[in-house]
Every structure is written in structure tokens, then in C-alpha cells.
Amino acid sequence: MIKWIAYACFLGSFLAFGLGTLGLFRFPDSYTRMHAVGMGDTLGVGLAVLGLLFLSPGWSVRIKLIVIMLLFWLINTTMTHLVAKAGLIHGVQPTKETKLRKG
């Protein structure tokens, strides 16, 4: 029973990764692609670790997995923010339809 709950979590994780990868190819802009990949990877890693928590044998492994999940949520959001800021500094233009606020 526990095994099938874990497999359902893995299926959701794979769907999140796949939709992030689909957004990487369907969106028109660098920043929107960045948004899609960040969302998909965050949800995918969270669901994969949630599925592995059901299969883990002891509490040492579970604590390590929770630490991995929190660390990934910290690292991925920081990296996406820094890449977007570096793109704006470097001069990567968004699409023509984008409306930017001045100031």
C-alpha cells in the first residue's frame, strides 16, 4: 500500500519535470523559460523526496532527505533569481509584448 503511494508521488514528480521541460521548448522568451523550469524542478524534487520518504528504512535517511529538499528549495530559487538579474544586466531583451515598469 505504502509502495503505491510512493509510486503515485513519483508519477507526479515525473509529470512536473516533464511539464517544466515542455515549457522550456514552448515559451517564447528566456525569462518565461526560466519561470517554467524553476517551477517544474522545485515541484519535481519536492514530490520525488516525498515519495522516497515513504520507502526509506530509518530516520537517519529521512532526515537527510528532508535536508536535501530544503537545501534544493533554497539553492534553486536563489540561482533562478541571480540568473534573471544577470540577464537583465547583461542586456538580454524580453519579447516585444512585455511591459516593463519604469522606476
Add this chain to the structure above:
Amino acid sequence: MLWMLAGLTVLILVVLVRAIIGPTVIDRLISINAITSKISVVILLIAFTKYEYGLIDISVVYMMCGFAGGLWILRVLTPGDWQLRLPGMKGFEGDKEEVVSDD
């Protein structure tokens, strides 16, 4: 869990296509980030299929090394200050010389 390993491998190859044909540097950076997160999940799944739970630490170290490498690439990409300049603001077009200046 073997189907998810195979699916993640296929997704890594698909993301690698975007890393090759990406028009800007930012697309390549976010593709590398996506590949790093997927490989971390692959290492976690291998640790649970082979019943060797020491591989979880290797996943943490891989994630941190990807973060440090991305930060180094961003440091090379944007020399000088990290002040944000939006397109449309004053002084955005005149800063093309600062981008190629030596660090």
C-alpha cells in the same frame, strides 16, 4: 522505480537540446541548472534501488557543486557592479562598453 530513471534520462537528453540550440547565454545556464536537479534526483533513485544509502550524500555534494559552478559562470558573465538596469531606464543603452570590460 526503473521507469522513472529511464524517463529522467530521456528528459536530460531533451533539455540538453535546448542547452545546445539556446539563443542566449541565459538559456544555457538554466538548462544546466535543470540538468543538475534532474541528475540529483537520479542519484537519489539509484541510492534507493541499490539499497546503498551513502549515495544520498553524493547527491547533496553534486547539488552544491552545481550551484558553485553556476555562481562562477555568473561572476564571469557580469563583470563590474551588480546594479540593476532595466531596458527603458536612463543609461541602459550606454552601458554596452562596461559589459566587455576586463575584470
